[in-house]
Amino acid sequence: MGNSRHLGLFLLIPAGIFVFLFFLMPVVLTGIFAFTNMSTATGIKGGAYMITESSMLSMTGEYGEDVLAERLLQKVYTIDEAGLAAALESGGDAAAIKELKTRFLGEVFDNRRDVERAIKALNARPSSTRAIKLISANFERSVVNVRFETEEELLFAISDFGISLTEIQIEAVQKVAYTGWYFTTQNFKTMISLPDTKKTMINTLFYVFTTLILFNVGFALVLSISTHYMGTGTAGFFRSIWLLPRITPPVLYVLMWKWLAWDSGFLAVILEPLGFAPRNWLLDTPANAWTFIILINGIVGASMGMLIFSSAIKAIPDSLFHASEVDGASRMQQIWHIILPQLRWPILFITSYQTLSLLTSFEYILLATNGGPGGATEVWALATYLKALSNYGGALQYGYGAALSLVLVVIGITLSLIYLKVFNFANMTSKPKIE
Amino acid sequence: MGGNFRKWPMVLFLSVLTAPLILMYIYLFVDTVTNTPPGTMIPNEFTLEHWRFLTEIIPGRPSIWLATWNTFVFASVTTLVVLVVSSAAGYSLSRLQLPARSFFLGGIMVLHAFPTVTLLIAIFLILQMLGLYNTLSVLFW
């Protein structure tokens, strides 16, 4: 007994490692990432320092240093050796550059027009405006959008730029110019404040429950009950057909639907003579998009219920069917009074299991509508994916994505614990009889 | 089965429901071996050109056989690992009287609640940190 217990625990170790690697660790990491502002902009390793439009916005907002902010964002034009060399390099008029050097070296202009006026005033002034612009372009100096690896480099560049900073200003610049990630609860505040969040939540609830009731349970029942009333061969044929979508690669499966729905597809061709202008039925209105999303997911989802319910129906003794028929039950009465009551637990199980599946699934929606049209079919898991891992509006927001997915984790675990309670799992997993 | 009831109404009923799906699959297949002019549904010529990736290397695309090999290696190794790990765990859970057995089984349900996207985010970030993104060995990680 003691020995076999040790053996049992030993055999569980590999599974434990997998569970740890693929379930627990990601969740813990997600929990950590959720409280950072990680994104492509911040990178995921460390940070750098950068003066940007947005960092200067916070400079004004958080520190009230609007003058400094404006100053740092400015571009100035300095006639220096480097600029002169670059001008020569880019093919500027050599005589003009030489004269510029002797007369204006070290001079600083506030804007490009002043530089160009100075060039025009030269004796050896270039003939065309284009040639003047070619030279003037080389003297632009700015600290904006330059990446500095360290704090010192940034401060040096600023002082080089001709701005001297007070202690307080140095601190402020350091804070706002840092591009690396740091810990924050901003993600959750953003999530609560954004109207999109509520919409996505409503979408998710609608998607999960509609698909679940209509297909994962409803249609699965239709399939398993109707195949029950057929010969074994016919039943097997229909069940295999309805199993196909689950084993078809999602890309192909969704492609099939797209062929059906897009503006030169099957639906468009069929409906055109009836007076419907060809259009992409998948994306033209939110209602149509939802219809397709629910069909696409539901047909895949129904197969699991179909298999579970079919085997549960098969487990009902034949004599119960015979008895009810002799007792006078019609087919509908037999379904209602004999089959459905016997399917109570399978239905409950599928309901809970598939709620979780639907809650966390997004790949078919991603492939079909990508949340469109206009975010109408964006559900929580998809939003998470798009925010964190897809180039959505330019930057990948790992931190915000993680925060979104953390919400999903919490909802999922809460639901599954409730389900376990409902199932009274301890009773279901009665003690094994063989040692 | 089917007892006393006529089978054909059910067969008819389900055939009507199933026909669109079958059609979609047939169309999927037909489309791979034919060319169809736009604006119609009827294919006008038979062709094997869409399958030519099997025998030729199309410029700008990886060889199908390399992709197949990758898929095969990946699938076999994962299957093997999953098989060994889960049968070991399955055996010990079903046959041996372990303490907190129902805890483990309940855990399966809870594990199911973890969104895959969580895993994706975590793994993606870890791979980025390790600089392993887009290499084959990662698949076995």
Added chain:
Amino acid sequence: MRILLEKFTKKFGNLTVIDEMDLEVRDGEMLALLGGSGCGKSTTLFAICGIHKVNSGRIMFGDRDVTNITSQERNVGVVFQSFALYPHMTVEDNIGFPLKIRKESKAEIRRKVDEIAEMMHIEPFLKRRPGELSGGQQQRVALARALIRRPDVLLLDEPLANLDATLRLEMRSEIRRIQQETGITAILVTHDQVEAMSMCDRIAIMDAGKIVQICPPREMYTNPVSDYVAGFLGSPPIAFLSGQIQDGNFVEPSTGTKMPVTAAIATSHAGREVRVGIRPEYFQPDGATKIKGVVSFIEAQGRETLYDVTLPDGNILRSIQGAHSPVNIGDEVEWGVNTEHMLVFDQDGRRI
């Protein structure tokens, strides 16, 4: 209601299970369908209640041809071998199910359920589920469900097979009582000859999908048409000996014992091989035609004792005796056969 099967044939694929069976069950009668395992008893029953469709032939209930009518419309009550109670319903709902299906009012259903529950002595269990009942209680619930809507015909498929010996004895008379009280036409499928003989008005004995003989139990016991029927009825079973008819006697070959037969047999089968069947109650110490053998087995059955007597060629004669004979295993005895009750069969097993 009279049940009539005419040339009823049932096949499963290529396998013909019942071939052109004719059977009549008279109105108000209880008929036993008796036969060995796999001979087609349940198949016949399922065809009568409409679960199986017949391949050819006719089934009549009274004057109504029900051959192509579904079981829902036949108005038969069936008690299945496994009882087939609906596990998710209470006993009350189980019994009321046939009425509920017919959309009778709740009050009406209640009244009828209470009435039949009283008749079956199952009132205390009405709120329980089948899983919480003993085998005998379940059996009575199944019977109640079969009877509640006053079926034209009651079919019982080995209803007592799952019960223990005492309960079986009790339920035998119970079922018979209810059948007689309601006057319903009933068919009892069984492979237990005691059950068939004790409960039924007539017995139809089946062999490989055919009805071999159909008549009242007593007559079938004393006057079987074949050795199969003779062997099926009677406990302990009849013993068979083979030999020849010579000079008006059956000659037992190993001892040369001569057992007189009727004049008709003596002439019609003179010099031919036959088989005789001797029931244990007609082989007694005081019997007329003595035969020698060795006691090879003794079984005390309480009031009676059973002896096996082995003849020199290894054939066995059985004797059942009310008074205990002072013999032991291995003793040689010379007991007598009461040859008037000896049954004689020809080579094909037919009674002569």
